[in-house]
Amino acid sequence: MTALTLAPARLSPMHAVRHGIRRIGFEIRGYTRSPETIFFTFLFPILMLALFSTVFGGDGDQSYGQGLPALSAAQMYLPGMLAAGVLLSGLQNLAIDIALERHDGTLKRLGGTPLSPVSYFIGKLGQVLVTGTVQAAVLLVFAGLVLGVPLPSDVESWLTFAWVFVLGLATSAFLGIAISAIPRSARSASAVVIPVALVLQFISGVYMFFWLLPEWLQNVANLFPLAWMAKGMRAVFLPPEYATLEQSGAWDLGGVAIALLIWLVVGLIISRLTFRWIRRDA
Amino acid sequence: MENAAVRVRNLRKTYGSRAAVDDVSFDIIRGETFALLGPNGAGKSTTVEILEGYRRRTSGEVTVLGDDPGHAGLAWKARLGIVLQTTGQAGAFTVREQLRQFAGYYPRPRDVEEVIAAVGLEEKANTRISKLSGGQQRRVDVALGIIGNPELLFLDEPTTGFDPQARREFWSLIRRLQGEGTTILLTTHYLDEAAQLADRVAVIDRGLLQAIGPIATFGGEDARMPRVTWREGGTLHTESTPAPWAFARSLAERLGGEPDELEIRRPTLEDIYLGMVDPDAAATPDEAVTPASSPTSSTSETLS
Numbered sequence: 001m002t003a004l005t006l007a008p009a010r011l012s013p014m015h016a017v018r019h020g021i022r023r024i025g026f027e028i029r030g031y032t033r034s035p036e037t038i039f040f041t042f043l044f045p046i047l048m049l050a051l052f053s054t055v056f057g058g059d060g061d062q063s064y065g066q067g068l069p070a071l072s073a074a075q076m077y078l079p080g081m082l083a084a085g086v087l088l089s090g091l092q093n094l095a096i097d098i099a100l101e102r103h104d105g106t107l108k109r110l111g112g113t114p115l116s117p118v119s120y121f122i123g124k125l126g127q128v129l130v131t132g133t134v135q136a137a138v139l140l141v142f143a144g145l146v147l148g149v150p151l152p153s154d155v156e157s158w159l160t161f162a163w164v165f166v167l168g169l170a171t172s173a174f175l176g177i178a179i180s181a182i183p184r185s186a187r188s189a190s191a192v193v194i195p196v197a198l199v200l201q202f203i204s205g206v207y208m209f210f211w212l213l214p215e216w217l218q219n220v221a222n223l224f225p226l227a228w229m230a231k232g233m234r235a236v237f238l239p240p241e242y243a244t245l246e247q248s249g250a251w252d253l254g255g256v257a258i259a260l261l262i263w264l265v266v267g268l269i270i271s272r273l274t275f276r277w278i279r280r281d282a
Numbered sequence: 283m284e285n286a287a288v289r290v291r292n293l294r295k296t297y298g299s300r301a302a303v304d305d306v307s308f309d310i311i312r313g314e315t316f317a318l319l320g321p322n323g324a325g326k327s328t329t330v331e332i333l334e335g336y337r338r339r340t341s342g343e344v345t346v347l348g349d350d351p352g353h354a355g356l357a358w359k360a361r362l363g364i365v366l367q368t369t370g371q372a373g374a375f376t377v378r379e380q381l382r383q384f385a386g387y388y389p390r391p392r393d394v395e396e397v398i399a400a401v402g403l404e405e406k407a408n409t410r411i412s413k414l415s416g417g418q419q420r421r422v423d424v425a426l427g428i429i430g431n432p433e434l435l436f437l438d439e440p441t442t443g444f445d446p447q448a449r450r451e452f453w454s455l456i457r458r459l460q461g462e463g464t465t466i467l468l469t470t471h472y473l474d475e476a477a478q479l480a481d482r483v484a485v486i487d488r489g490l491l492q493a494i495g496p497i498a499t500f501g502g503e504d505a506r507m508p509r510v511t512w513r514e515g516g517t518l519h520t521e522s523t524p525a526p527w528a529f530a531r532s533l534a535e536r537l538g539g540e541p542d543e544l545e546i547r548r549p550t551l552e553d554i555y556l557g558m559v560d561p562d563a564a565a566t567p568d569e570a571v572t573p574a575s576s577p578t579s580s581t582s583e584t585l586s
Binding site for chain 2: 019022023026029030033034105108109111112113114115116278
């Protein structure tokens with residue numbers, strides 16, 4: 001019968017990709033209609049940058065070490081807030097979003113349609129890429145134009161920014177998908193995810209300068225990807241002299257790439273193993 | 283059987299030592315509406331979710347539209363429409379946005395505006411789903427179930443929470459789908475709904491198929507026998523008889539006039555159903571409540 005011959009041809013892999021791309025707009029619309037996401041994911045790092053540069057910037061530019069050029073508080077906090085934005089837009093956003101969709105029945109409903117999980121994830125990753133990029137752009141424009149932070153003018157710095165940002169965002173997104181399996185109810189989704197993200201931000205050099213943390217805590221933070229994202233961002237937005245404040249005395253971009261890639265693979269594997277439309281025999 | 287949309291043979295699903303579905307067999311013919319009835323916890327939804335591919339079976343054979351639901355792919359799903367018993371709604375989207383999105387998943391969807399009209403939500407098409415009443419949200423569920431133009435439609439308690447008017451509108455929608463040849467598997471608590479819509483009915487209780495048959499002859503001759511009731515000497519009498527008019531006439535002759543509160547009734551599907559399911563299970567939805575039994579009886583014994 002015609003339905004049998006028609007359907008498989010139209011449900012090819014390209015079909016899944018096309019549907020995934022179509023879902024990106026739908027996902028972004030859902031994102032913009034969630035006040036909680038707009039505040040705790042999108043605006044949070046921007047508000048924190050405004051707050052920290054106001055609170056700690058009252059005394060003007062300061063040098064943070066012997067022989068280091070004086071910098072504004074805004075410039076000191078910008079790299080950490082960019083890294084926090086990557087973590088929130090990827091990990092926090094998807095972990096809460098997918099956990100909510102699992103517990104409110106959205107995933108079960110999608111599981112009963114011919115939508116491919118591949119399309120679903122293309123939609124989610126596209127949403128993360130678009131919202132994360134807009135967030136980073138707002139942070140940079142706000143820092144540059146309003147807070148007067150000098151931004152790099154050489155291509156090499158921006159290329160470094162680009163790969164740290166994209167790799168960090170992809171890693172965060174897959175770890176978010178992996179973590180989304182943890183919350184046991186829709187209600188607990190935010191309560192489970194936000195504190196974990198917050199603690200990670202505190203120990204990874206987002207709200208407190210990394211070099212002020214005790215060495216053991218730095219070592220703990222280095223087990224997780226956020227510290228490496230923040231380090232990569234510092235390499236882009238702080239003067240080269242500030243590398244002396246790092247644990248190894250250098251920006252160590254190779255280490256950033258390796259750490260993020262390892263976590264990306266971990267996130268991919270856990271996501272692949274744990275994601276189900278529904279728990280089949282729950 | 284080429285003609286069967288659904289074929290179930292010796293289906294069994296156990297959770298530990300408890301059999302939720304026990305040796306159930308039935309067919310659903312293409313184009314027919316088949317109602318699955320039973321008390322809460324009887325195994326209806328478990329059976330339906332196995333057919334939909336949401337649950338795995340423990341044993342038995344299941345074929346839905348020619349495929350095994352346990353291994354069927356996306357092209358198979360494209361031919362189904364599923365209205366689940368309880369579903370959440372992506373409340374951030376409007377009715378039209380949600381339907382457009384879902385229509386895009388299917389190779390041959392229905393027209394979005396037509397479906398919105400069919401479920402009576404034209405006025406609410408641009409309203410976010412979270413702002414709709416429970417009954418209206420249920421209509422969105424139904425709309426999402428039929429948007430893909432399914433060959434086989436699963437309706438798991440579709441009209442729970444509908445007012446009588448909305449239920450009647452829903453019935454006429456289902457009749458239109460039946461007219462187009464859609465095969466429908468309906469589970470419902472409303473026996474009048476099954477009587478209105480279904481060609482055939484099956485009753486499942488405690489995981490076992492208790493009865494199956496066409497609506498017109500369901501339950502057998504004895505269960506369908508008309509009943510004459512009347513009041514005599516202060517008490518209500520009931521007589522089941524295949525010849526109610528002759529009985530009533532002889533009754534009137536004996537009493538020398540019109541019998542008090544005379545009524546001749548054919549048992550409804552509900553009467554037949556209630557005579558069929560376990561009285562405790564029907565009275566108390568909580569299946570944990572079982573009559574006092576000997577301490578040695580195991581769970582599986584009380585279930586079977």
